Amino acid sequence: DAGVTQSPTHLIKTRGQQVTLRCSPKSGHDTVSWYQQALGQGPQFIFQYYEEEERQRGNFPDRFSGHQFPNYSSELNVNALLLGDSALYLCASSLGLEQPQHFGDGTRLSIL
Amino acid sequence: GEDVEQSLFLSVREGDSSVINCTYTDSSSTYLYWYKQEPGAGLQLLTYIFSNMDMKQDQRLTVLLNKKDKHLSLRIADTQTGDSAIYFCAESWDTGRRALTFGSGTRLQVQP
Numbered sequence: 001d002a003g004v005t006q007s008p009t010h011l012i013k014t015r016g017q018q019v020t021l022r023c024s025p026k027s028g029h030d031t032v033s034w035y036q037q038a039l040g041q042g043p044q045f046i047f048q049y050y051e052e053e054e055r056q057r058g059n060f061p062d063r064f065s066g067h068q069f070p071n072y073s074s075e076l077n078v079n080a081l082l083l084g085d086s087a088l089y090l091c092a093s094s095l096g097l098e099q100p101q102h103f104g105d106g107t108r109l110s111i112l
Numbered sequence: 113g114e115d116v117e118q119s120l121f122l123s124v125r126e127g128d129s130s131v132i133n134c135t136y137t138d139s140s141s142t143y144l145y146w147y148k149q150e151p152g153a154g155l156q157l158l159t160y161i162f163s164n165m166d167m168k169q170d171q172r173l174t175v176l177l178n179k180k181d182k183h184l185s186l187r188i189a190d191t192q193t194g195d196s197a198i199y200f201c202a203e204s205w206d207t208g209r210r211a212l213t214f215g216s217g218t219r220l221q222v223q224p
Binding site for chain 2: 058
């Protein structure tokens with residue numbers, strides 16, 4: 001039973017560029033959430049997708065956008081990258097209202 | 113507003129019990145979670161508790177919830193070196209489809 005998988009594992013970009021991160025949820029899960037974890041901090045909620053729509057959003061600018069596909073996989077897009085966007089980006093998936101969120105190993109994004 | 117606080121560091125000897133504490137301020141929180149993060153990895157769900165429960169036990173893990181004081185604790189019995197990691201407390205208003213709010217994490221160091 002595959003867990004949550006994320007790609008790529010590491011990524012290096014420069015300021016002003018755009019990036020796309022990908023996530024495949026755990027088998028059977030239909031909801032995907034994205035979190036940003038800065039070094040030494042707890043994860044911060046970015047947004048959540050269910051039925052291909054953004055259902056909840058945290059305190060992140062519009063430079064952060066996402067998408068969910070019919071197979072429940074998801075992408076996180078970040079435009080006009082800033083140095084402060086350097087972080088570990090975590091994807092979590094869940095099923096329904098009674099199941100907790102399970103996390104992938106994340107994508108480490110470094111901005112030069 | 114929501115805020116989750118944890119102590120930064122805990123050091124114990126192998127075989128002793130570890131107690132990691134967490135306080136939260138949102139009285140409407142419904143579910144409270146403990147996640148474990150090892151270096152270079154994502155978050156592993158350890159256990160969670162509904163707000164209408166006082167205690168939950170799962171093998172070596174015991175979670176205690178004091179709703180009056182908004183205090184959550186995780187006790188690890190017979191702590192092993194493999195338990196060395198960062199432990200995050202998190203809260204939400206339900207399980208699958210609500211954002212998680214995390215504390216900054218407690219680094220547990222287990223000395224042989």
